[in-house]
Amino acid sequence: MPGEGPAAKRRKLQNGEAAGNVQWPADVGADTPLQFHMQDVSFAVPQRKKLTLEITAGRGYIRSRNQNTKEIEFVVPMDQIQHVLCLPVPERTQRQFNFCIIPRNADGINTPPDGEAAFEAMVCTVADGPPKAAFSGSGQQLGTQDGEMAEKLVRRILNDNLTQTQVVRPDETEFASAVPEAHRKGEKAHHVKAFRGSKEGYLFFLSTGIFFGFKKPLVFFAFENIESTSYTSVLQRTFNLSIAARATGSDEIQEFELSMIDQADFAGIDGYIKGHGLQDASLAEARRAKRYNVNVGKAEKGGDTSAQGAVEEESELQKAHRELEDREEEEEEDYEPDSEGESDGSGSSSEEESQGEDGEGQEDEDEDQDLVAAELGSHTEEINEEEE
Template sequence: MADQLDAQTLRLVFQSRPDILAGIQKAADTPARTALFNDIASFVHEQLSTAEPQNVPTAKRRRVDIAQLPPHTQPNGHTQVTVLPAGTLPAALSADAAAADPVLLEVKDISVTAPQRKKYDLCFTKSFLYARASGTSVPVQGIVYPWKDIEHAFYLPVPDKSQTQYNYVLLPRDSYLPTAKQASTNANDRQQPLEPLVFTVPATAPKPGSIGGPSAAAAEPVSDTYSSLFHWALVTSMRSAGNHACQLVASDPKLFHSVARQPHRPGEKAVHVKAFRGSKDGFLFFLPTGILWGFKKPLLFLPLDRIVAVSYTNVLRTTFNMVVELDTDVAPGDVSNAPAIEKEVEFGMLDQEDYQGIDETYVRRHGLADRSMAEQRKAKRQLAENHRKPAAAGDEAAAGEDDANGLTALERAQREAEQQLQDEEDELEEDYDPGSEGDSEGEGGSSDDEDEDDDGEAQDDEEEDDGEDDEVGSMED
């Protein structure tokens, strides 16, 4: 009806902006305005539903889940399911929400290398980090990152460059683990996760006039270099958005460094090793929180708490391969159609000179070759995940919540193990019999039992039995 708002379409188009929805409902106080808002919502919905991004093959189209996109029922009763390119609607809504969020800090002319290779202006808002082309005010779709969704952040030197440069690597949730190619027959039905963001900065100070926004004055004291500026901006923004779990991790030559000499920067220790992932060449970084392979797509990060074991294959005179076995269990609370994780990941053609450093300095130090340590890491990861995503009341299996005694699943397991060990020790003490169990109970000794012992032990047992008999007699008196 013309005098009623099309609530279904409005919710779909503005689901990320409840404030806009509330404003429309308040302003739709006449039939003319109501009809206008309905026309606007229908037009935007039609544009989003039929939009075809440039360079997106038809094969990447996917059928949107009915739960995410309400179907339109035709007059004949048939249901029309809208078909969209993968990620189009969520990306559009995310970009719309980011565009409406006031920019607090802007850093111009930053070299982004993933998910696209181009220079962009990076914009920091209260809820988002996004890229936009110079001279525009519209975020680039696919390069819009909610602060709350960033799970890992790294600061790494760029290899094989004569001038010192650094890469910032931001990994959103579900973007960094290797997924099996045959993960699911319904892979096209899943909303595609954000790709990792990688951008490069020089070791120099920002160019004059490249920093803008209301927070530019607050950023001035930390703008001696690009690195100090982005360290401050990233950490401050994530904390302000409530993301306290993600830490900005830097490579540490004290934790690991290659013995190979860098021809481009000979005075600097290399914190990476060259390696192949299939036919693609890249670099392995052995970091305090896990192993990163970059910077070719797809980037991989293998957290320590996901690694079950590390082994070596194809050991030749100058090279070897490294196989990392992963825990493939999904996190508690994950949806059932989450992409399957590869069980093993192999990196090839590592230099033999780096074997000792990798194996002794990193793998063994972190217990990555010990499966018992892997179980402990898994338990800690699950405990942390349960803490971040508590389950609904009553769902004990999914959340690992405390039991009636206030113990977590990990603490219960530790207590059960300690109790089992104590029970075994008690059983051993009870089973230990020097040959005079009957005497200790006041029933007298058996010469047959004593004959089974050797001569020396029998003599010692007799002396102990005499003392025990005296004690028993005193107690009976």
């Protein structure tokens, strides 16, 4: 029976760590009626393997089943799912989508209380094409007649069963990268490549928060958990984005630094952060701020309103970026070798320059007088010749 698999195969999180000895709810392993299942689905998290994706009837569970042993590998109750993201897989010639299932206390910021368990996040990949092995609970193959693509089908089934959220996809009005999708010409990219420590991943700026994946550990910064953001290590080609996050109900601040982000995406990321009113913390004063979008230091002195503080905060945000652009413009100025000799007299005062100009004017005037005298002299000689 599927429910009789070894306990070590059953995955949960215990205070943020995988724990194989925590038992599933009693009916998860039972032959619960299925509403939907799709075979040969590639999972990346929590394990990299092909499994059968299942969704049980009655808004029960989403789970994966081993196609050989028929054992359930991992599972999440629908009422425990906090976020579901449908994100295009970057740098693939053929379009694919990663469905990221993020249960409560498994977003990389919030952790379960001591002694309590949380279900582990899932990431599975669905191709952009007709579903080849998708079936309803009755065994009827889906997507063969109505032309519904696999991504849209899975998204619809999830939305019909989710109880706490709906599937979120990237939106161009939220963010689109200035760097086009290299592997699919003419298609806009919604991701930004970044590093967290030595781990390479992708950032997505969504309508509900900021996601970094697709390798473990995944991190999803929901807006309600973001305390502040700041830009650091602003260089000619790259910059870092630091996010200070606070778990729900906690006073402890967690710092996350996403590094080596392409400078081409600075304006888009900055616009996204401002558009959602996320607090900028480029300055130490703003980093210590406890109020949302308020420069606390000046507000406490009574010399600034929150609106004025936000404007000043905005200008400080751009300061490092503007200085970098100014330096680049100076370096790009053309070098004129002929100006070397002229620069030798660059220390002369304006008075000396005016004197030089006066001297040149006097010389021109003397030359004009000599020409007039010469002409008058030649004219006099002609008259004397005629009289003789």
